[in-house]
Amino acid sequence: MIMAFRPFGDFIPVAPTSAATMQKYSGMLEEAVFEMWQIHGFGSAANGFLKVIDPDYYREMIGEYLPHRDMAPLFATGLGDIVVASGGGYRVLQYRYSRISGMSSSIRHLGLKITSAEWREEIYASAPYDEAAAAYGPLTAPADFDDIYASPLPFPAGGSESVEFLTRSRIFEHIALTTQLAGPIPFTG
Numbered sequence: 001m002i003m004a005f006r007p008f009g010d011f012i013p014v015a016p017t018s019a020a021t022m023q024k025y026s027g028m029l030e031e032a033v034f035e036m037w038q039i040h041g042f043g044s045a046a047n048g049f050l051k052v053i054d055p056d057y058y059r060e061m062i063g064e065y066l067p068h069r070d071m072a073p074l075f076a077t078g079l080g081d082i083v084v085a086s087g088g089g090y091r092v093l094q095y096r097y098s099r100i101s102g103m104s105s106s107i108r109h110l111g112l113k114i115t116s117a118e119w120r121e122e123i124y125a126s127a128p129y130d131e132a133a134a135a136y137g138p139l140t141a142p143a144d145f146d147d148i149y150a151s152p153l154p155f156p157a158g159g160s161e162s163v164e165f166l167t168r169s170r171i172f173e174h175i176a177l178t179t180q181l182a183g184p185i186p187f188t189g
Helices: 019-024 031-040 055-065 107-113 117-124 127-136 171-182
Strands: 012-015 042-045 050-052 072-077 082-086 089-094 099-104 147-150 167-170
Touching (some): 019 031, 019 055, 031 050, 031 107, 055 072, 089 117, 167 171
Antiparallel strands (some): 012 042, 042 050, 050 072, 072 082, 089 099, 147 167
16 A cells, blocks of 8 residues: 655645545646645645645636646745646746746655755755745744745846845735746746
8 A cells, every 4th residue: 555645744734625626637647646635735834935735726826927828836935936737747937036947757756855955955945935934934824825035126137035135925926026027937848
């Protein structure tokens, strides 16, 4: 028997995953995503850095800013990145840098690695979040679920990653502003 996918020891639930969401994405996502949704639902982990998100809500809020219409948003980070399922794998849309980074073929791989601060830094460049969480508090409360730490002026437009310039922002407005100033994230399949 395969063990359930339980990557998040510090998970803070915000809402359960609906049966309609599970059914809608059946056949499109690997079984580990459904295990994660059944066990955890939507919520945050890694001291508020990683958020397991409702793909339909995020498509509604930022769908026009996704590089490809078939991408399914699954995670958001406390710095405004979105992890999407795309083309049989997972990609990190780093809006703050206007680029796509990382690629994994398994959510189990991503989940097992997210517990490591070193890996989060390597894949997500998470150090600014860790510094902001230490200085201003982690984004772990349910009311903080759509909040991130971001520079008021997005990085591609000259903003700074230095912790003294990071403020709480809503992820949706940050993605819209960054995309308006820096253009869409380049996507080549």
